Amino acid sequence: MKPKQFFLSRLQLLWVWGFAALFAWLLQACHxxxxxxxxxxxxxxxxxxxxxxxxxFYAFLSGGYNGQVSVYGLPSGRLFKIIxxxxxxxxxxxGYSEExxxxxxxSYGFIPWDDAHHSELxxxxxxxxxxxxxxxxNNTPRVARIDLKTFETVETIEIPNSAGNHSSPFVxxxxxxxxxxxxxxxxxPQEDVPIDSYKKNFKGVLSFIKVQPSGNMxxxxxxxxxxxxxxxxxxxxxxxxxxxFFTCYNSEEAHTLLEVNASQKDKDFVAAINWKxxxxxxxxxxxxxxxxxxxDNRFDTSTQTAHSIVHQGVKVLIPSECPGLVxxxxxxxxxxxxxxxxxxxxxxxxxxxxxDLSVFSFDKIQQAIEQKQFDxxxxxxxxxxxxAVLAGVVKSGGLGPLHTEFDDKGNAYTTFFISSEVVKWKLxxxxxxxxxxxxxSPGHLMIPGGDSHKPWGKYLVAxxxxxxxxxxxxxxxxxxxxxxxxxxxxxxxLLLDFPTVGEPHYAQAIPASILMPRSDKIYSLANNKNPFxxxxxxxxxxxxxxxxxxxxxxxIRSHFVPDNIEGIRLGDTVYFHVTNIExxxxxxxxxxxxxxxxxxxxxxxxxxxxxLKWIPQRVGVFPFYCTDFCSxxxxxxQGYVRVSPANEQIALTWSTGKE
Amino acid sequence: MKNLSSRTASWLMLGxxxxxVLIYFFPLWQITLYAPQYPQGIRMYIWIxxxxxxxxxxxxxxxxxxxxxxxxDIDPHAVPELSYFPFVLAGIIFLGLIAWIxxxxxxxxxxxxLYAILGAIAIYDFxxxxxxxxxxxxxxxxxxxxxxxxxxPLIGMKHLLNFTAISLPHWAxxxxxxxxxxxxxxxxxxxxxxxxxNTDQQPVVPDTLKSSFVLFHE
Numbered sequence: 001m002k003p004k005q006f007f008l009s010r011l012q013l014l015w016v017w018g019f020a021a022l023f024a025w026l027l028q029a030c031h032x033x034x035x036x037x038x039x040x041x042x043x044x045x046x047x048x049x050x051x052x053x054x055x056x057f058y059a060f061l062s063g064g065y066n067g068q069v070s071v072y073g074l075p076s077g078r079l080f081k082i083i084x085x086x087x088x089x090x091x092x093x094x095g096y097s098e099e100x101x102x103x104x105x106x107s108y109g110f111i112p113w114d115d116a117h118h119s120e121l122x123x124x125x126x127x128x129x130x131x132x133x134x135x136x137x138n139n140t141p142r143v144a145r146i147d148l149k150t151f152e153t154v155e156t157i158e159i160p161n162s163a164g165n166h167s168s169p170f171v172x173x174x175x176x177x178x179x180x181x182x183x184x185x186x187x188x189p190q191e192d193v194p195i196d197s198y199k200k201n202f203k204g205v206l207s208f209i210k211v212q213p214s215g216n217m218x219x220x221x222x223x224x225x226x227x228x229x230x231x232x233x234x235x236x237x238x239x240x241x242x243x244x245f246f247t248c249y250n251s252e253e254a255h256t257l258l259e260v261n262a263s264q265k266d267k268d269f270v271a272a273i274n275w276k277x278x279x280x281x282x283x284x285x286x287x288x289x290x291x292x293x294x295x296d297n298r299f300d301t302s303t304q305t306a307h308s309i310v311h312q313g314v315k316v317l318i319p320s321e322c323p324g325l326v327x328x329x330x331x332x333x334x335x336x337x338x339x340x341x342x343x344x345x346x347x348x349x350x351x352x353x354x355x356d357l358s359v360f361s362f363d364k365i366q367q368a369i370e371q372k373q374f375d376x377x378x379x380x381x382x383x384x385x386x387x388a389v390l391a392g393v394v395k396s397g398g399l400g401p402l403h404t405e406f407d408d409k410g411n412a413y414t415t416f417f418i419s420s421e422v423v424k425w426k427l428x429x430x431x432x433x434x435x436x437x438x439x440x441s442p443g444h445l446m447i448p449g450g451d452s453h454k455p456w457g458k459y460l461v462a463x464x465x466x467x468x469x470x471x472x473x474x475x476x477x478x479x480x481x482x483x484x485x486x487x488x489x490x491x492x493x494l495l496l497d498f499p500t501v502g503e504p505h506y507a508q509a510i511p512a513s514i515l516m517p518r519s520d521k522i523y524s525l526a527n528n529k530n531p532f533x534x535x536x537x538x539x540x541x542x543x544x545x546x547x548x549x550x551x552x553x554x555x556i557r558s559h560f561v562p563d564n565i566e567g568i569r570l571g572d573t574v575y576f577h578v579t580n581i582e583x584x585x586x587x588x589x590x591x592x593x594x595x596x597x598x599x600x601x602x603x604x605x606x607x608x609x610x611x612l613k614w615i616p617q618r619v620g621v622f623p624f625y626c627t628d629f630c631s632x633x634x635x636x637x638q639g640y641v642r643v644s645p646a647n648e649q650i651a652l653t654w655s656t657g658k659e
Numbered sequence: 660m661k662n663l664s665s666r667t668a669s670w671l672m673l674g675x676x677x678x679x680v681l682i683y684f685f686p687l688w689q690i691t692l693y694a695p696q697y698p699q700g701i702r703m704y705i706w707i708x709x710x711x712x713x714x715x716x717x718x719x720x721x722x723x724x725x726x727x728x729x730x731x732d733i734d735p736h737a738v739p740e741l742s743y744f745p746f747v748l749a750g751i752i753f754l755g756l757i758a759w760i761x762x763x764x765x766x767x768x769x770x771x772x773l774y775a776i777l778g779a780i781a782i783y784d785f786x787x788x789x790x791x792x793x794x795x796x797x798x799x800x801x802x803x804x805x806x807x808x809x810x811x812p813l814i815g816m817k818h819l820l821n822f823t824a825i826s827l828p829h830w831a832x833x834x835x836x837x838x839x840x841x842x843x844x845x846x847x848x849x850x851x852x853x854x855x856x857n858t859d860q861q862p863v864v865p866d867t868l869k870s871s872f873v874l875f876h877e
Contacts, residue, residue, distance in 0.1 A: 522716075557723050583716030584723070632727065633801055 046486060047496045049076040054516070057448050057509045059461065060119045060133050061482065063087075064503030067114045069135055069146065074448070074459055074509060075484055077498035085144045085153045086114030086137045090600035094153075097602055098575065098611035099530070100299075102306040106140050106158050107293040115139045117166060118506035122175040122211070126237040126344075126453025130514040132215055134169040134178050141165035143180055145215055147301070149520045154299040157217045160292030160314055161188045161205045167233040171211075173241040173453070177275060178217065180207040181230035181246050185253075188224065189291050198255035202227035205316070206246060208275060216298060221282050221315040222290075223273060223326065226379045227253050229262070230271070232337045232403075237453045238344035240362040242276040245347055249334035251378075263353060267330040267386070269378075270338055270349050272365060274325055281322045287315040302529040304609055320380025327369060328383040331358055337403035337444075341412065341427055342453050346391060350401040350414060357401050357414060359430065361391035392430040396423050402443055403506075405450030407457025407487055413450075415442040415462060422462050422485065424492060436492045438483050440466040447487070448509035456511060460485040460492065463504045471499060480504060521585040523607030530609035532577035537561040542654045549574045549652075554581045555589040555604065557631040559656060560624070563639030567652030570645055574614045576624075580604035590627030593641065601627050616643040668848040669762055675771075675841035676755040678834045682707055682748060685830035688785065690811055692721070693823040703733075705785070707831065708745045710735045728820070729800025730792055730809055740784055747777060755842070764849030771842030778835055786813050 049055055055073030058080075063070055067087030071080045088095030088104065095104050095112060104110055114137035121128035133146040141159035146152065159165055159180045167181030185204040187193050193201045203224055210220040228248040236243040251268045254261030281287065292314045299306040319326040333351035335358075340347050347360045367373075368388040375383045400418030407413070410427050420441050424434040444463050448456040462483045470481060479499040486493040525535060534540050534552040540561040543550045549572050554561045568574060578591045583606050592601040593614050602610045616622070626637035644650045686704035693700045701721060704711045710733065712718055722732045735741055751774055758766040793810025796803075804820065811817060811824040818824075 582720075582723070583714075584720040587720075587723075636801075 043493070043495045046493075047075040047077065047484065049073065049078070054512055056512060057456070057459070058512055058515050059446070059448075059507055059509040060121070061463070061500060061504040061507040062116050062119045062135055063501060064117065064480075064505055065115050066502030067116050067137070068502060069116065069119055069133065070501045070504070071151065072482075073512075074461070075495060077482065077484060077496050079501065081151060082501060083146055083151055083153065085135055085146065086111075086116050086142065086156070088112040088600075092603035093600050093610060093612065096600040096612070098613060099305040099609075102308045103153055103156050103297045103299060105295050105297055105308045106142065107160070107295060107310075108140060111140050113139075114142065116144075116505075118169060119508045120169050120171055120178070120506070121508045121510055122215075123171055123452060124174055126173045126241070128449055128452055128508065128510045128514075129175075130510055130518055131175075133508065134171065136165050136168035136180065138164055138166050138183070141168075141180065141182070143169045143178055143209060143217065145217060147215070148515060149518050150301075150523075151519070152299070154301065155215070155217055155297065157209060157219065157296045158294040159207050159209075159219070160294040161186075161190075161222060161290065161316075162207060167206070167230045167246050169209075170233045170235055170244070172235040172244065172275065173237050175211050177220065177235075177244075178209045178211055179233050179235070179244050179246075180209060181233055182206070183229050183231060185227035185229065195255050198227060199253045202253070202255070204228055204230050204248075206230060206271075206273065207314075208278065217296065219294065219296075219311070219314055221278060221287060221317055223278065223317050223319060225271065225319065225326070226251075226381070228268070229258075231335070234338055234340045234451060236340055236344050236347075236362065237342070240340065240344040240347075242274055243362075244273050244275055245338045245340065246271040246273065247331065247335040247338040247349060249336075263334060267332050268334055269328040269383070270331045270335060270347065270360070271381075272327045272329060277322070277325050278317055281317055281325065282315055286322060287317050289313055290316045302527060304523070304528065304530045318380075324369075326381045327365070328378055328381050329360055329365065329389055330375070330383060330386045332356070336401075339404040339406070339412075339451060341406050342408070342455055344453070346427055348404045348412065348414075350403060352400055352402055352417070354401065355396055355399050357394040357396060357404070357425075359391045359394065359427075360389045364389045364391060392428075394423075394425050394430045394432065396425070396432060398423050398435070403445055405445055405447040405460070406455050407447060407450070408455045409457060411457075411487075413445060413447065413460055413487070413492075415445045417441050417443065417465070422460065422492065424487070434491050436485065436494060438462045438464055439470050439481070439497065440464055440468060442483075444504070444506045446507040446509060448511065456509075458486070458488050459495075459509075460487045461507060461509070463500070463507060465503070467499070470497065482507075522583055523605060525579075525581060525583055525607040528579070528607055528609055530577075530579075532575075532611060533609045534577065534579045535581065537581075537656070540654070540656075542567070542652055544572075544652055547572050551576045551654075553578045553591075555579070555591065555626065555637075556581050557587065558626075558633035558637045560626075560637065560639045561656040562654035563656045564658070565640070565654045566642040566644075567650045568616060568641055568643050569648060569650070570616060570619055570643060572616065574616065574641075576602075576612045576614060577609060578602055578604060578612065579609040580606055582606040587630065588628045589630050589637075591624065592627045593624040594622045603628060616641075619643055619645050664848050665762065668764065668767065668845040669759065671841045671845040671848060672755065672759040672762075672767055675838040675845065676752055676759060678841065679748065679752050679755060679838045681834045682831040682838075683745070685834065686711070687829055687831040687835070689827055689829045691825045691827075693825075694724075694821050704829065706741075707748055708741050710738075710741070724822075725792075725809070727800065727802045728807075728809055729797035729803070731795065731797075733792065738788065740781075744781065751777065755838075758842075764846050767842050767849065768846040771839050771846065774835075774839050774842065778839065782813070789813065 057074040059072040061070045069083040084094040120134045122132040141162035145155040147154045162182040163186040164183035166183035169178045182204045185202040187201045188203040205222040207222045208220045210218045229250040231247045233246045250262035296309045331349035333354035335349040336352040337350040345362045349358045368384045373385040373388040398416035398419040404414040425432045442462040446461045464481045467481045484496040541552045580589045621642045688705040690703045691700045758770045793808045812826045816825045
């Protein structure tokens with residue numbers, strides 16, 4: 001019997017080891033599900049886009065203080081392009097070439113920089129359609145439109161009477177309007193008044209920019225609101241499609257130390273504006289014509305040249321004179337983002353000094369308006385009873401909710417700046433389903449189509465403001481970051497963490513299958529109507545008109561025509577009108593000339609004409625060359641321009657290939 | 660009343676003429692160039708009356724690449740054949756129609772032989788142009804590789820520096836060959852009908868499909 005007993009005890013030992021292994025595995029599994037991290041190799045596989053393969057989504061991240069838009073691929077996080085919008089870009093001559101300078105013109109003159117916050121794709125029936133991308137300039141109030149065929153800025157429109165264009169450029173369901181609300185209230189119209197007369201003199205205007213079918217923008221009307229800070233906005237959809245919702249803080253109307261003074265009231269507001277009503281009032285002529293000079297700069301794609309149109313005056317609606325135009329919804333604690341769920345029924349106000357989220361119901365708002373359930377009014381704007389319109393409260397357990405986006409399965413995702421996390425919760429039950437830390441302090445978050453009627457709920461990108469120890473340090477100034485989560489399952493899974501350009505605020509993404517087929521490969525030389533185009537080498541010439549010299553120049557692999565220019569004199573102003581006469585995909589050329597004060601280079605895509613101004617500073621012979629490594633003989637792609645003293649009478653000559 | 664095989668031959672001849680007309684609507688030859696920078700390839704199509712590419716800029720783009728090794732520009736206007744070949748073909752079609760009308764088997768054969776000779780001349784001419792483009796290089800070319808010529812193959816694949824050139828007949832060449840073939844078959848068809856003329860009295864079957872069925876069973 002003894003050997004058998006021995007055998008049993010060995011079996012028992014096996015059981016013990018088995019249990020120990022199971023326990024260890026459970027502990028491990030428990031631990032990893034707590035941290036939310038998935039296996040590194042799984043995450044790597046999920047974001048790996050093999051060489052030569054394409055990403056599933058285009059993502060457009062605003063550049064914040066770099067004034068640009070960066071185009072990334074998802075899920076790889078690869079950066080494809082930086083689109084200059086509100087900042088000059090010496091890299092490709094945006095804001096330096098004569099053709100693009102007007103895009104940065106304002107009533108203040110030429111502004112070479114701005115702070116670009118919120119990218120917003122145009123929509124059709126509440127779904128991103130891939131026609132245009134809008135983005136706001138926060139500092140000198142403007143809205144820009146980018147054409148997604150060329151990925152170039154094609155229009156910028158200035159917003160008069162506004163200051164700090166932050167609650168912008170959110171679009172209505174069919175891109176009828178782009179909105180632009182002022183973050184800073186100012187004397188409207190501007191005048192010289194004491195700052196402490198804020199409560200008396202300061203107002204906040206909310207602007208509605210009409211978008212034509214061609215994409216061209218026109219300032220349609222403004223709504224004159226109390227002097228609060230209008231922070232963010234989103235348009236309704238489906239049943240709420242006639243409405244736009246703006247959050248505001250500083251209903252205290254403080255003008256100094258807002259950190260404290262604008263944080264005193266328990267509740268600020270979400271302003272609900274009925275833009276259909278506004279249109280009716282404007283049609284009925286119930287507006288005030290107010291002064292206000294503003295620039296609308298349009299880039300004509302046929303001439304490849306931007307022109308400024310200067311407008312005077314704007315139609316302004318006063319809410320107290322227009323019943324049913326605006327209602328205030330009390331929202332706790334200085335709300336920041338205001339986000340509308342895909343159905344259009346729920347409006348989420350993210351009270352940034354709060355732990356909880358207040359969700360309002362559009363149905364209840366309509367009911368409250370009908371039954372006149374008001375809690376007084378502010379400057380003639382009815383304030384709806386909080387309890388009458390509240391649909392639910394999300395007890396988040398986090399702190400500092402800023403923004404919410406939605407997936408296609410009835411879930412919402414909210415960033416919490418202070419507790420540095422993304423929290424997933426369910427619409428209707430208001431229960432928290434999951435939470436994941438971010439590194440660190442996310443501002444906006446983005447789900448492709450996540451603010452639209454039809455989210456593509458596969459990925460979530462959290463846009464972090466602070467990175468501290470996340471990457472190799474680069475001195476005191478560190479990058480911001482984006483964090484990619486897989487949200488296809490019950491729990492969010494962190495996949496990737498990548499540094500970003502500038503400081504992204506909001507972002508948008510759209511399936512590549514929508515955008516990729518729209519992307520142009522070249523500019524058609526045949527359709528190039530730039531007045532200074534040179535379509536063939538035979539047409540190249542140099543023309544003197546007094547002290548102005550126009551050089552009509554071509555570029556093709558691998559030479560300029562002309563590449564020898566003589567007869568320029570000191571005191572002349574030379575305009576190099578350079579045309580890239582290639583018609584082959586990705587056959588780009590550049591142009592730069594020595595000693596070009598206050599100026600940059602040109603980058604020219606096939607079929608494009610751009611103009612670089614050059615005021616010679618010295619007598620001598622100066623080289624110009626192609627700056628884009630275009631071909632095997634790129635280094636040979638160079639030329640000379642001779643500058644003679646002002647009184648020399650050297651004949652104007654030009655040539656290429658003449659020995 | 661004509662017998663079956665004579666009718667078949669007539670139908671075949673009409674087919675040959677119609678097939679020849681199709682030559683105007685399709686390229687004769689296709690040359691595809693691949694390079695590291697052109698992973699999707701650049702395609703050039705040689706027609707009876709023109710040279711085209713994937714898009715209106717293909718020829719310009721090929722010429723830009725070719726000029727580095729000193730090749731002449733491919734300029735359709737500089738190739739006189741492109742302006743008179745369409746008329747030669749029109750003449751062939753005209754003769755084919757006459758053959759079809761007079762229904763003479765020797766006319767069929769003569770037509771097919773003439774056609775074949777002209778076709779062979781055209782292909783030889785094409786080869787000559789390829790040779791000319793590939794061998795007569797500018798003495799001032801930026802890139803000169805001793806002993807290197809850039810003549811694309813007539814049929815098949817060839818590596819030319821960084822390019823892989825693939826040259827293959829296209830639909831119109833197929834129609835040309837089909838026309839000749841139909842002409843020759845029409846001749847043979849008639850000959851057999853001549854032999855059987857006195858014995859074979861079958862009912863008329865005007866259906867082309869049936870005709871070809873008969874054709875394959877003779």
